[in-house]
Amino acid sequence: MxxxxxxxxxxxxxxxxxxxxxxxxxxxxxxxxxxxxxxxxxxxxxxxxxxxxxxxxxxxxxxxxxxxxxxxxxxxxxxxxxxxxxxxxxxxxxxxxxxxxxxxxxxxxxxxxxxxxxxxxxxxxxxxxxxxxxxxxxxxxxxxxxxxxxxxxxxxxxxxxxxxxxxxxxxxxxxxxxxxxxxxxxxxxxxxxxxxSWAGLAGDAGAVLTARGPLLLALTFALYALMFFALFSFLPVLLMQRMQVSLATAGLLSALATTGNIAGNLIAGLLLSRGIGRVKLIIAANLVMGLCGIGIFLGLLPDTVTFLLCVLFAGAGGLIPATLLASAPLAAPATRLMPVVVGLMMQGSNLGQVVGPVAVGGVIEALGWPSAAGVVGAAALLAMLTALGLRDVLGRAS
Incomplete structure (x- = not known):
């Protein structure tokens, strides 16, 4: 040991x-x-x-x-x-x-x-x-x-x-x-x-909650998770209705699309190691996710193109969590508080996981699949604006 x-x-x-x-x-x-x-x-x-x-x-x-x-x-x-x-x-x-x-x-x-x-x-x-x-x-x-x-x-x-x-x-x-x-x-x-000690733990939590950088990272993570799970929570159903495939095939295609997210995370690491700005990377990824989400939910494109957009959506999305996690040490009020910053980011992520499917499911039920494009597009735009606020926090790394 x-x-x-x-x-x-x-x-x-x-x-x-x-x-x-x-x-x-x-x-x-x-x-x-x-x-x-x-x-x-x-x-x-x-x-x-x-x-x-x-x-x-x-x-x-x-x-x-x-x-x-x-x-x-x-x-x-x-x-x-x-x-x-x-x-x-x-x-x-x-x-x-x-x-x-x-x-x-x-x-x-x-x-x-x-x-x-x-x-x-x-x-x-x-x-x-x-x-x-x-x-x-x-x-x-x-x-x-x-x-x-x-x-x-x-x-x-x-x-x-x-x-x-x-x-x-x-x-x-x-x-x-x-x-x-x-x-x-x-x-x-x-x-x-x-x-x-309870006093020490409360002090650590308060230091993170009152800092601008961790809050912006958490909000950006929440908006990413909202978009990602808004699509992938309903992707098997969407594929079954659009492509007329079985549940097993839809599950396999969904797993394949998910692997695009893995590739995006790895690409983010390579880009960051080459000095690509973190804020630029987050904004570009959200822009691609938003455009892909709109194209997917509107249902105006051929089936194969729609599925490829799902893969691209997941791939672009993978750039975001990798970049946000790599930025946590820069946004932490003190180096030792990085776990608390990550904890706040995970709370944002889980908030997005809960809100995304509920919001999209509600608008789909009321207005049909195309209405979900508005939810994803709005979340992507808000995420890009939030990312701009990180420029001062991340400094030269932005």
């Missing part, structure tokens, strides 16, 4: 970086598995769609309220310790869920999983900030930002051949246990942490 403290910035420990990213992917599997397992869970427990929806949405609700508390915990206890605690909660929740005889118990296990997920995604960037050399931190953050689309895509693909939802829960729990072992063996202790 590694016990020596790492020397920040000396040299990038890429093996440790990969283990941290793998831990994030394991956490994201818990998000993706709910979507792919919903029909199986519904068949076993006989639930209506409204009740079943909590299987997935409970994560977003926890993220909306728990981001800053999880970030302050990472400051007080140390990011590595919080990462391990998060993976332990993920494993425990998954195994409890696999054995749940009733849906109420399954939902309770999802709360445990959701808390673990939140701790993992808050601690990961803080660890990477310390173990990556300064010249490679943007690339490390770009790789980290791939964890969510990678985990969701892997879960969707696994659902094509796993027909027992309890087996899916057991496998994801076992992967979390493996991630715990690898973290203990490979990831160095980058910070010792201290015993947190």
């Amino acid at each position: 590694t016990t020596a403290a790492a020397v920040p910035g000396a040299r990038t420990d890429w093996l440790a970086v990969m283990v941290v990213i793998a831990s994030g992917i394991v956490a994201a599997l818990q998000v993706g598995k709910a979507a792919i397992a919903m029909p199986l869970v519904q068949a076993e427990f006989g639930l209506d769609l409204g009740t079943l929806g909590w299987l997935a949405s409970i994560f977003a609700v926890l993220g909306m309220v728990g981001g800053i508390p999880a970030g302050t915990l990472a400051v007080g206890w140390g990011a590595r310790r919080v990462l391990l605690l998060g993976l332990l909660a993920v494993a425990l929740g998954a195994f409890l869920g696999a054995a749940a005889p009733r849906f109420s118990m399954l939902l309770a296990s999802r709360v445990v999983e959701g808390l673990g997920f939140l701790l993992v995604i808050i601690a990961g960037p803080s660890i990477l900030q310390r173990i990556a050399a300064p010249a490679q931190r943007d690339l490390a953050m770009a790789l980290w930002s791939c964890f969510m689309p990678t985990g969701i895509a892997l879960a969707m693909l696994a659902g094509l051949w796993l027909t027992d939802w309890r087996m899916i829960w057991q496998i994801t729990g076992a992967l979390a246990v493996i991630a715990i072992g690898l973290t203990l063996l490979v990831v160095p202790k980058t910070d010792a942490g201290t015993r947190p």
Whole structure:
């Protein structure tokens, strides 16, 4: 087990970086598995769609309220310790869920999983900030930002051949246990942490909440998530109606489109490492997302072109979380408060995940698919205006 403290910035420990990213992917599997397992869970427990929806949405609700508390915990206890605690909660929740005889118990296990997920995604960037050399931190953050689309895509693909939802829960729990072992063996202790006090935690949270930069990053993240989930929450249904394909084909196409988001995250890392301005990158990505979203929802283009726009939408979108996460250290009031900034950004992201599907679903129900183009277009425009406000915050890096 590694016990020596790492020397920040000396040299990038890429093996440790990969283990941290793998831990994030394991956490994201818990998000993706709910979507792919919903029909199986519904068949076993006989639930209506409204009740079943909590299987997935409970994560977003926890993220909306728990981001800053999880970030302050990472400051007080140390990011590595919080990462391990998060993976332990993920494993425990998954195994409890696999054995749940009733849906109420399954939902309770999802709360445990959701808390673990939140701790993992808050601690990961803080660890990477310390173990990556300064010249490679943007690339490390770009790789980290791939964890969510990678985990969701892997879960969707696994659902094509796993027909027992309890087996899916057991496998994801076992992967979390493996991630715990690898973290203990490979990831160095980058910070010792201290015993947190309530006054200190409140002070850290207040310092972030009263700073302009973190609030702008969180708002930009919220608008990105609103646009992304406004489309991808309904993409299988949209593809089935527009292209007249089966549910299985629509799921496969949706997973393929999601991989575009992974590519966008990686491209962002390369562009940032070459000195491309962060604000310019965010504005360009939002512009492309907005135009693609309008083209997709208006339904005036051929089916193949519409699907390619979905891939481009996801790819352009991938530039945004990678750039925002890489900008967190620059916007933090103090370097040690980066986990709290990331926590605030995750609250923004989860707010967008909740608002996006609800807003778009409502306007589609009332006015039809083309009306969703207005929601996405307006969000993209607002995100570009918000990004302009980051120029003073990010300074030369903008």
